Amino acid sequence: MVVDESSFQKVKDFAPQAWSINLQNNDFTCPHQLIAMLGYPSQSVLTLSQLFAAFEKTQLSLLKKHIRQVIDTGKPIIQTAILNAYQHRYIAEIVINPLPKNDKVITGTIELKQYFLTKQQELAFLKRVFAQAHEGLMIADINHTILMVNEAMCNNTGYPEHELLGQPASILKSGRYTKPFYQKLWGHVDEKKIWTGELLAKTKQGEVYAHEARIQRIDLPNEDHVYVSSSHRLDTSTDLWDEDDPNANSKVHVPDKNAFNKKLNADYKQLSNEVTIVGLVFSVSLAQATSTITRQWLVAQRFSQLSQRGHLGILNEKMFAAYWVVPKQMEDIEQTLKSALAALEGHNSYEDIGLSATVHGGASVLQIDASSPSQMLAHASQALIANSQGNDSSLYYYDRRLSKRFNRKATLATLLRQALAANQVEAYYQPIVALPELKIVKFEALCRVKLDTKLPYSVQELIEIAEEYNWIDQIDAAVTKQALHDLPLLQRHYHDNNIGMSINRSVVNDRVSHCCLADTLNIFEASDIDLSLITLELTESAYFDDSYYHSEWLDKLKAHNIAIALDDFGTGYSSFSYLRQIPVNIVKIDRSFVSGLTEESNEFSMIDMLCKLTHKMGGKVIAEGVETQQELYLLSKLNVDMLQGYIFSKPRSLEQTLSCHNDPVYMPLSQHLYHDNIVNAQTIMRRDFPKIGPDQKLSVALEKFERHQTRHLLVIEQSHCLGVLQQSDVSAAISPYLNTKGEQNRDLMTLNKRVHQVMSKDFLQVSLETSFDQLFEQFVNQPYTVVAVTGPNGVCLGLILLEDMLLKHREHQSSH
Template sequence: MNTLNAEQQAQLSRRMNRERLARKSAERLLERKSLELFNINQSLQQTNNEIKKLSVAIEQSPNAVIITDTDAIIEYTNPSFSQLTGWQADEIRGKKTSILSSHLTPDSTYKNLWETITSGQVWHGEIYNNKKNGEQYLEHVTISPIFDENHEIRHYLSISEDITLKKEYEKQIHQLAHHDSLTGLLNRYSLYDRLKHEIDNAEHQNAQLAVMFLDLDRFKPINDTYGHKGGDQLLVEIGQLLTEVTAEHCTILARLGGDEFVAVIPFLEDPIIAAKLAQDILTALEEPIQIDKKHKAQTSASIGIAIYPNDGLSAAELLKNADTAMYHVKDLGRGDYEFFTEDMNKAVEERLILARELKLAVAENKLELYYQPKITQESNRLCGVEALLRWNHPELGFISPEKFIPIAEDNDLIIELGLWVIKSAFAQLISWQEKGLPSIKIAINISTKQLQTQGFVGSVERALHEFQVPPQLIEFEITESAAMDDPLKSIENLKALRNIGIDIAIDDFGTGYSSLAYLKSLPIQVLKIDKSFVMAMDKDENSAAIAKAIISLGHDLGYKIVAEGVETQQHIDALSSYHCDLLQGYFFSRPLPSIEMEKYMLSADICRH
């Protein structure tokens, strides 16, 4: 056996060491490469998982997704796109996105879109497109460029949301916020906003503009007769009528609420144009308006006109002054138009002062009742009195009821004032009885608001009980307009008063509706002929004929007839020939304070009840 020398042994040992080191190095390399392969595999799995997640996300996205090439050729669409547009993926793949165009989106939008995405930026915007069936829709779109590893654009990704309903809701919300929900006209908020804008324009152009404030006359009876549905339909028809009549001149037409409307004429060359338009509106309203298949309603309007800059420099001031002019028309009898004047402002200031003073007078018991006798025509006996409210102001002197009663009605003082009158008249009646004076009937005027107030009949019953007044000695006078203002409520309350034992009289008959057929449905016992007919009988044959006809027809219906405004013997002779029952006027006596009325009663021949 050969043995190795020391040198050979050393060489062998070195070779074995090298082989061992090489083997270990190979093992380490294999281990490292195995680890790298493992990591790569893990990364690929993770990437595949991410791709799968992204694919599922795109497939299940509620938004429509499109992927195109750089020429806008469609390469991919998700199911939401198909649900939205009706196009299936295999139908639209390979077609240009322009197949979706509705041609409603401006060219400038598309120009901006392409300039943005071809420069490598993301574009956001709204586009009108067509569905497969031709239906249009609005979508909010985000389009992003897709880059390759060299940062070259290879594809475009579009993600869109259908916002058609959202825009419709926004439009509806805007409509509700800026327009009247019933008529579709501008509302109060928009009126002020638009009017301020028109005032700015007028100021810069050194021009005039007109503000026309319109209020329907006697809208409440129509609303009560035909119900809220009929009243609402009338307002809708009025809105359409005003839209047509004012179209040529007005840029603003609004409904403030209730039965109030405002029209604005910008760049007014001459106030005559506003006057002519107001007259056109009044003429158009002369025709009855169809409110349902069976019924038509007749109405009119009162219109006040204020001119910028003469009548105001702000929207609020112009509207206030136009409103003032409108109420002036109401005071004059309705159904007309008036331009605002500074005198009207003075009248408004005077009304404000009187309203304040009247409130104090009621609170401090500074008012008093006067009494005017009623005389029987046949026997010339005192048969009753009418209680008339009087106000002797310490500084302003005697103030006419024609001035302060409307103020009380406008400021809701009439309820408190009316109850004060009722209680004061009851107290006076009892006072006269306690003094041994004969019992006579007292007539008390009742306002429209009193008659329509809930609890009015109850307050009368309580007052009768408080003062222990026999109801047969009380007569309530109401005007024709009060009875017609809310017929159902009027009849209900009048019947309740009649059931208590109080007589009901229609005051100023002949000046209002003068409907004997309607009056027959009311529980009334007395008709009072308006003094305007009585005072004109000896000069005007028509007035005499009207008075005679009222007396004859009233008697046929079983009513007693009172003629007020009797001032001459000729009046008495004529009314006697017509067989009028009771006479009232200055021929017999002016209205007297309570002390003087007592003296009159002591000297008068009094009929017995």
């Protein structure tokens, strides 16, 4: 083997080395060359402990995880890791081969790819990287005392290294911020572990400058931590130099008025018929007093982050101008300007540290209210100057028609923000009714906000505004908490502890934050509600915008027995093939497919196919927006599982709902249901039946027996029936001394037995098409049996008991 001793060079003449691990005796076998390199030249075989000692702690944990993963999945894995050999360290590529079934030996290869630094060299290397980094770097301890700084930080601040070490980080304060300002900043860092944004600082010479800071908290062992800060002076950056007119003497590299107009006129001459130019003239004021240069830098930085590429210019010390080339659609124009205002205002964390901005703008649109670029800028300036500028950001169009449209939306947004600040979000409830019983099985919690205005508005309009302004999470959380609080009251009113609650959760903002579903689960777990009674509704488009992340979280929610519903099916991706990719229990058909439904319509065929496919997959279908007897009849004919709509009830407040009758069954509507003359397992079975997992404790089973008032529980795993748990079998398996004066710990331990230890596998499974006569014969021979009804792929779809057969028999006799 030839090793190039220079840093980070490749290892030559070292072929991949085969290795194996015997899982029975934990021996590691490989060629003697590799064993000697690891520091054991006298051995022919290594123990796993000797092998694992050659890996860093984090990489060893990953290696163990990968070995277990290969054993579980049978798929090979390649891992790159640092290998600490006897005299050298290497970057090694480790291949773990799939394990043959029932084999006890794992095999693979190790190839040394590249020479790596020794521990001492690595430490020296990291120190050199820290010292020579272009960004200013500083490390402070738990008390904010400076421990380390690099040369760039010294250059930024004007302090030599020895004058910063051991000093409090406050030595660099600009004097422009208050004490609460810094308390909020450090509180944010301690809670979120990181903060990034623009700040003001002061040099040794007393110069106040703006810098882009990144402050990160690094947690250490023994509950200790340090703060690592990077600093990039904004007034020395060239990132935003204008390509057409770079001005090396300017500290703010954004076009002046002349350069801006030059670029605007050039784009105007190349304008096609499909697009137009929207112009914006605006002013910006920050919550904290800052210099003109700092304000201009902040505007330039935030403008550069817009997804819609535009051009920015400085008209004077207080005024900016910008323009975009956009399609000739009002929605595109409005969205471009709204996004610009939101970006210029700054994200939420700026509000805590005084760098949030108030933006006032005037807008003009070429070919609508202006015929030339110069007239467009003049009109935008007039729109800004002619209107009042308050404490909130504002945008005014020169064209009155456009201004009226924007002002209405802006007014609703302001009123909605005020309502949210006053906690005026209310939950309304609409019943979801099961077929064919026509019984309330759950309620959907819907958002209602009453605004103090005479302007007409819809709930959907407010939701869209909330999503646009990133308020939707606050609304959803408020409705969720209220619904979970109110559910026991609804259950008591209808004398049914099995009534559930369906919760809507928008994940529009989750594309960035990835915390919405995690927060939702936290709210659910903080309540005292049985989570099996909760259904979480998501829209198609929201799911597929980040399906990998959402499917991971939906699996976690389902592990807590929370049902997942796909809302508004047919309005988004609307492909049946997608149903196989989504881990949902329920599909909700949008009201647009239900309204005016006829047996000859395409919608009827679509619902028919959807029901059959969903039922085969073990799911259920809910139809929304049911308003007429005709719709009720046809949907019951299509075997839709549940219905929701005004034919039962409009959404009502809790007070209104509790003031209504407490009968959960809409019996008068039964005459409008479709009645099939065919009597088989599908028409007899209970679609809603109590179930339990094989690994759950008998204590859980006892709770379910009591809550559902039943003697039988189907044992379900991955939608398949494994057996039946009888109440009598549980009683026999637990101690008779429970809940008596003689109860001891060993008696309580009997409640920890698992369902699979007690359940009976002697039960009958039938298909949906099994006739009444065939079922009747089974029950005559075994009157106390339990029948599980399964679909073509073995998914358990329903349950039939002796009382179900007797009820259907009486119905059959009375009809004849």
